[in-house]
Amino acid sequence: MKRELAVVIMAAGKGTRMKNTSMAKVMHTIGGKPMVEHVVDLALHLKASRIVAVLGWHKDSVINHLNRTGHNVTCVEQTPQLGTGHAVMQAETPLLGFTGDVLVLSGDVPLLSKATVEGLIAYHRAAPAASTLLTAILDDPTGYGRILRDNRSSLNEGPHKVETGHVLGIVEHRDATPEQHKIREINTGIYVFDKERLFEGLKHITDSNTQHEYYLTDVFQYFWRNHLPVRAVPVEEAFQVQGINTVGQLDAARAEYARRKG
Secondary structure, three states: OOOEEEEEEEEOOOOHHHOOOOOOHHHOEEOOEEHHHHHHHHHHHOOOOEEEEEEOOOHHHHHHHHHHHOOOOEEEEOOOOOOHHHHHHOOOOOOOOOOEEEEEEEOOOOOOOHHHHHHHHHHHHHOOOOEEEEEEEOOOOOOOOEEEEOOOOHHHHOOOOOOOOOEEEEEOHHHOOOOHHHOOEEEEEEEEEEHHHHHHHHOOOOOOOOOOOOOOOHHHHHHHHOOOOEEEEEOOOHHHHOOOOOHHHHHHHHHHHHHHHO
16 A cells, blocks of 8 residues: 655744845745745645644744645644754644654755655655655765765765665764765755654654754654664755755745746
């Protein structure tokens, strides 16, 4: 039997660097459509049986817009905003009774293609794994979390090679060793989880860090401690996973969107 898919869209951020805090970051438009609507459209194209948007800053404007689209999206509020893990926790109630896989997307990553995500989901289900990460291979990975694998030989042969080694860790740039800084595979923040494993793992994460936030990536520590497999597959085109955090990035995304449509 085909596994069901649910999509959780992270869309609570304020977007201070967008220079316009009078609107939700995900309501900035690309191709005349708010970024969050592009992500909802992707979820619909994937035939997700449930779509949950986790909102925060100027949530009413996002809710009103999504209601006008007529799409069946459940909106939940993250307040206060205590990190990415805390954001996904807000989706637990809307996903009661759901069994299958949960795809976590970002409301400010609007150029991700259906084919890329279908490949991610297929890889996840074929493994199988508790979670599969979408990664990117960057010429300059400075500032990004690096993916640690048990075998990265094929990744060194080219930017689009998919290898089969398990993911053994994610190390943030500031915590990486000089050798780890040479790794070009980075975490994009886009994941597929087995639903039961996800919410089981979220019960075991804490806010014992300098930011006092619940990080979604801490779920992987629970998986590794319990010998649950975590895998990753690189995206072929890194621009697809570019998050929109600045006006410059928004302009670049608009130009890329227009190029693809042209």
